Amino acid sequence: MPTAFNASKLFPKDAEVVELSFEPGQSLRARIQGVRAAQDDRTTQVSDVVFAGVERIEMRFKIGEANPRIESAVYRLQDATHAQCSRGSDLPVGLSVHTNSGSVTVFCRSIERVVLQESKIDSAPPVAKPG
Amino acid sequence: MVIQRLRRFEARPGAYLRLDLSAVVSPGAGEQWVEESTLIFGECSEMEISLRGDGLPQMRSALEALSASQAETAGGPEAMGDSGGTWHDYRLEFDVGHIAVRAMRYSFCITRTHPSIPGRELRELR
Numbered sequence: 001m002p003t004a005f006n007a008s009k010l011f012p013k014d015a016e017v018v019e020l021s022f023e024p025g026q027s028l029r030a031r032i033q034g035v036r037a038a039q040d041d042r043t044t045q046v047s048d049v050v051f052a053g054v055e056r057i058e059m060r061f062k063i064g065e066a067n068p069r070i071e072s073a074v075y076r077l078q079d080a081t082h083a084q085c086s087r088g089s090d091l092p093v094g095l096s097v098h099t100n101s102g103s104v105t106v107f108c109r110s111i112e113r114v115v116l117q118e119s120k121i122d123s124a125p126p127v128a129k130p131g
Numbered sequence: 132m133v134i135q136r137l138r139r140f141e142a143r144p145g146a147y148l149r150l151d152l153s154a155v156v157s158p159g160a161g162e163q164w165v166e167e168s169t170l171i172f173g174e175c176s177e178m179e180i181s182l183r184g185d186g187l188p189q190m191r192s193a194l195e196a197l198s199a200s201q202a203e204t205a206g207g208p209e210a211m212g213d214s215g216g217t218w219h220d221y222r223l224e225f226d227v228g229h230i231a232v233r234a235m236r237y238s239f240c241i242t243r244t245h246p247s248i249p250g251r252e253l254r255e256l257r
Contacts, residue, residue: 021141025185056183059142064176066145101144 010049010114011073011097018046018067020059020104028054028106030097033067035121042121051095053109061102068099135190137225138167140180148172148232150223152190166241174235176218181228188225196220 015034022028028051036043061068074096096105139151150170157163172178182188196219222231 017144019141019143021139022182023139024137024182024187053185055185057180059178059180061142061144061178064145064174066143068144 007073007075007095007097010047010111011070013070013072015045015070016067017070017097017099017104022054022057024054026054027052027112028057028108030104032070036118043118044121046117048113048115050112050114051106051108051110052112054106055109056105056107058105059102061099063101065101068101071098071100073097133166135168136187137182137190137230138187140230142178142180144175144178146173146175148175148178148230148234150230153187168239168241170237170239172221172232172234172237175232177231177233179229179231182225182230184227186227188227191224191226194222194224196222 011030011032012034015032017030018033019031020028030049030051032045032047032049034045036045076094076096093110094105094107096103133154133156135152135154137150138153141149148171151167152170153165153167155163156166218233218235220231220233221237222229
């Protein structure tokens with residue numbers, strides 16, 4: 001069910017949008033990058049989120065800032081107006097991701113896949129021992 | 132008249148916007164081939180994309196605004212001139228929406244033709 005999807009987990013606050021690529025009528029691929037810290041452990045997370053069956057995309061970035069930082073992500077069922085244009089009962093869902101320099105809203109059939117890569121960040125360089 | 136269709140775009144906010152286009156060209160009677168090209172806007176400060184539908188968007192026009200006081204030049208991608216290191220506003224209208232971008236420069240090249248035509252090599256317009 002669409003409501004089970006937690007947009008803020010897929011697009012966590014302060015993560016960065018690195019790249020968006022879109023093939024009309026097919027898929028939207030978003031590359032998200034962020035750092036997760038848990039106690040002394042810090043990891044870099046890079047995820048590729050692929051949305052399938054994209055029917056509409058609205059995107060606007062106002063400032064020439066590389067890697068816009070995510071402020072919020074909202075996932076919802078499409079509005080009634082758009083529903084009238086959709087095919088069958090398999091209604092697309094909408095996802096809006098807001099960043100510090102712009103936003104992306106996409107209506108799609110489904111989230112096809114999420115690929116997450118994690119790499120550990122060394123917390124401190126090794127200390128040289130005397131002698 | 133050559134109809135350009137948008138096959139794909141790739142956006143790196145603050146960096147570049149790349150558009151992959153394709154067109155069916157008829158250079159002579161009974162002859163028809165597909166031309167695929169790439170349009171890259173570099174050093175983008177703003178980008179706005181609004182597209183809907185589930186087919187390949189068909190490009191209606193491409194405009195470049197040199198500044199607010201200068202007239203816009205209509206035509207295809209070939210009609211857009213050198214930015215010369217200043218911000219230029221580009222706007223591409225499609226049958227299902229538009230793409231607008233403020234960028235320092237752009238490049239446009241034909242990357243492939245099909246079927247292959249002897250003697251035709253990679254052509255870069257800028």
